[in-house]
Amino acid sequence: MKRVIKVLFLFLSLMSYAQKADLKGHVMFRQDKSDFPGAKMFLLNDKKVILECETDKNGLYQFTDIPVGTYDLLLRFKDFKEKFITNINVASGMKNIDIVYPDPCVASEKICPYNHTDSIIPIVYGIPGGETMKLADKGLVHLGGCMVSECDPGWYCKKHEISF
Numbered sequence: 001m002k003r004v005i006k007v008l009f010l011f012l013s014l015m016s017y018a019q020k021a022d023l024k025g026h027v028m029f030r031q032d033k034s035d036f037p038g039a040k041m042f043l044l045n046d047k048k049v050i051l052e053c054e055t056d057k058n059g060l061y062q063f064t065d066i067p068v069g070t071y072d073l074l075l076r077f078k079d080f081k082e083k084f085i086t087n088i089n090v091a092s093g094m095k096n097i098d099i100v101y102p103d104p105c106v107a108s109e110k111i112c113p114y115n116h117t118d119s120i121i122p123i124v125y126g127i128p129g130g131e132t133m134k135l136a137d138k139g140l141v142h143l144g145g146c147m148v149s150e151c152d153p154g155w156y157c158k159k160h161e162i163s164f
C-alpha cells in the first residue's frame with residue numbers, strides 16, 4: 001500500500017511538472033492608458049531571465065507554454081526606469097498581468113539639496129493668473145513656466161536659487 005502511494009505521488013508530481021501555462025498582458029501608458037508598444041519584457045525564474053519578448057503595436061505581450069510556477073516580470077524601455085513585478089504565481093491555464101507604465105514620479109521633498117528647509121517655496125507651472133502673480137511678487141511662489149514633463153521639480157530654494 002505504501003508503495004502504491006509513493007508511485008501515485010511520483011506520478012502526480014510529474015503531472016504538475018508537465019503542466020504548462022501562458023502569461024500575457026497589456027502594457028499601457030500611464031497618462032492616457034493608450035497601448036505601449038516596443039517595451040522589452042523579461043520573464044525571470046529564480047532571478048534568471050528565461051524568456052523575453054516585446055510588446056506589439058497594441059501593447060500586448062505573451063509568454064506561452066511556460067511551466068507552472070512563480071515568476072518575476074521585468075519591463076524595460078529605453079532610458080525609462082525599469083519596472084519589476086515580483087512573485088507572479090502562474091497556475092495552469094492563462095495568467096493575465098496588465099501593466100501601467102512608467103511609474104509616477106516621486107514628488108520631491110521640501111528639503112533643499114543643501115540640506116535646509118527654510119526659504120523654500122512651491123513652483124507653479126503654466127500661465128500665472130493675477131493671484132499667482134501677486135504671490136510670485138511677494139516671493140511666496142516661484143513661476144516655473146510651462147510644465148515640460150511629469151517629473152518637473154516641485155520646489156524652489158530662494159537661498160540657492162535652484163529648483164528640485
Ligand SMILES: [Zn+2]
Nearest residue numbers: 112157159160
Ligand atoms: Zn537651498
